[in-house]
Amino acid sequence: MIEGSDVVDDRTGGRRRRRGGKGADVRLTILGGGGFRVPLVYGALLGDHGEGRVTRVVLHDVDDRRLYAVARVLADQAAGVPDAPEVSTTTDLDEALRGADFVFSAIRVGGLEGRANDERIALAEGVLGQETVGAGGIAYGLRTVPVAVDIARRVARLAPDAWVINFTNPAGLVTEAMSRHLGDRVIGICDSPVGLGRRIARVLGADPREAWTDYVGLNHLGWVRGLYVKGRDELPRLLADPALLGSFEEGRLFGADWLRSLGAVPNEYLHYYYYNRETVRAYQQAGKTRGAFLRDQQARFYTQAGDPATPALAAWDRTRAEREATYMAENRETAGAGDRDEEDLSGGYEKVALALMRAIARDERTTLILDVRNRSTLSALDRDAVIEVPCLVDAQGAHPVSVDPLPDHATGLVCAVKAVEREVLRAAESGSRAHAVKAFALHPLVDSVNAARRLVDGYTAVHPGLAYLK
């Protein structure tokens, strides 16, 4: 997309823009631009001084106040950086999309209040309310998909050459919804598999950049089956060593015995499946659910950062450190896993986003674990099902590499959850409540059709974004 020559771009009103090459104007639009993690992305952009780098960032949000607060943080970050990307803000979606080279979509339909409601209603029914897993993930998906589809349609019309990078959770489902309008121009990302591969490499004493992580599944539902260094699979060495297994996050979460039984290391989100009872109980007993905690924490941050007298970046840093330290705290508690390791607190999602953009913009070939259409990668799924898998990325986009099939129990879970996602997509497309009920009822972590009906009632009662279900 970003070729070296001058082009006249009609979508920018006939304005002459230079794409690629020296002095090129590369524009990144961030939807959910008032979101808390935008400074992570901007921080990564500030460290990129190479050719083809992003020169302009357009923040779009439906909430002016949040845009103002985040723009203040970005201004603090840019202080003293001579080539800092220029930042502008807007609440006009079409204006934000027109002329974009890259669109990051990181929206939260219904806000953190919505996330807290997703959790509360599920937990009251005795099932999991996590934002991406189980009933909570379905509720969140049901209200996010229609908005994501509207965005995808607008991108197809206003910025047909743009690459859309979707961070919006539930990321696999939302990416699949958008791919129906954008094809392979939308790519989903998540930092969990990258973090997992990095941790495994670290405990094995390998350089993560030189290790090949054999990982596949759906977003928040994948397994590392091998870690290859110089062509040799080092994972068996890890699985055979209880001390090594106890020395990193997923080892402590799942326990050495279970990892040995599996012969693989699951994504941390599989803790909600393999230890469902314990996690549901821990979340029920928690003083505040994750969503409620973040809702209150973030409200304080936006008040502080919106006050011109408060140093915005310092307020953001403090808030981020607290958010990172408390991530999955209930899961770690039920597993007796203790605190997170220092090295795991710095996230990494912005690094995945930047690496992906660079590979596309500069045709710098790289391998990243991404959420893309299956093609023929997993034979149990159809071609258009979005999966999470290592991909070769270049100027033509992300190409999934071929991987070994998953073991039967993993294939079973992947197919069951994909069937649920498809019901969510059908419900969003048709507005049919019956499909929504079916989505909840078919989920492996929802144990009764009656519970599914009550969940739909409970969610439609609190979420205006679900009024379309009839």
Ligand code: G6P
């Ligand atoms: C991980 C997940 C993301 C999630 C993030 C923040 O990185 O992969 O999908 O958005 O954690 O979780 P939090 O509970 O802090 O919102």
Ligand code: MN
């Ligand atoms: Mn994720």
